[in-house]
Amino acid sequence: MIGQRNLYIIASLAAVGGCAWVLLHLLIPGQMALVPACIFRYVTGYPCPSCGSTHAVLKIFQLNWVGAFYDNPIGFILAATMIMLPLWLLYDLVGRKSTFYTFYASAESFIRRRWVAITLITLVVANWAWNIHKYTA
Amino acid sequence: MEQQKVDMYIATSSKFFESHLIPHINEMLVRADDSKYIYLQSLGLKDPTTMLIVSLIGGHLGIDRFMIGDTGLGIAKLLTCGGLGIWTIVDFFMIQGRTRELNFEKIQRALL
Numbered sequence: 148m149i150g151q152r153n154l155y156i157i158a159s160l161a162a163v164g165g166c167a168w169v170l171l172h173l174l175i176p177g178q179m180a181l182v183p184a185c186i187f188r189y190v191t192g193y194p195c196p197s198c199g200s201t202h203a204v205l206k207i208f209q210l211n212w213v214g215a216f217y218d219n220p221i222g223f224i225l226a227a228t229m230i231m232l233p234l235w236l237l238y239d240l241v242g243r244k245s246t247f248y249t250f251y252a253s254a255e256s257f258i259r260r261r262w263v264a265i266t267l268i269t270l271v272v273a274n275w276a277w278n279i280h281k282y283t284a
Numbered sequence: 285m286e287q288q289k290v291d292m293y294i295a296t297s298s299k300f301f302e303s304h305l306i307p308h309i310n311e312m313l314v315r316a317d318d319s320k321y322i323y324l325q326s327l328g329l330k331d332p333t334t335m336l337i338v339s340l341i342g343g344h345l346g347i348d349r350f351m352i353g354d355t356g357l358g359i360a361k362l363l364t365c366g367g368l369g370i371w372t373i374v375d376f377f378m379i380q381g382r383t384r385e386l387n388f389e390k391i392q393r394a395l396l
Contacts, residue, residue, distance in 0.1 A: 225363060
């Protein structure tokens, strides 16, 4: 289990990095397409399970939810995280609480249960197969 | 535990831990009961070098983090294209230290 301080540092970096990435796409849309975001796709030529999620997040914020789902359903998880995570971290920071860490610890032990893990792995693999189909079709 | 057994364990398992923790582990083992020795053999410690290879190959999908038991971070890495590739590269350098750290936590729990 990761330490509380390290988790908050990683979560803060992820929140800042994610917002910066989406903002850059909104500010300079044409140029960001030239940046190779996914090493996996750059090396193998095939998309990774989360390829297309940036476009999905952008479409979610433009309220084009069907388009976002077709780009990558993972975008919904990321968009929800992008909104909730900074607020949650601020709440913990201001109130000197550790609610996010407690949630993370309980969520991690829940996900480790066999049936939950199998369900999630199946969903990710199915989404990956769909992603590869979309990119190669 | 007998010093001879402790020395043997340290000699065969030192690569799994940070070098500055070896004297501490030595002390813990000496204080531990003899019956813990077999339990120690079955702890399933992760080899940092193997984890580096896993990180180089499957780090982008968070497989390295899943393998060492950081499930939450593994999912985060998987869903963010390996943290836009940056986290993947950072983990090439971090994963060995983290593996050793988790191995130490495992042995600490085992000897409690």
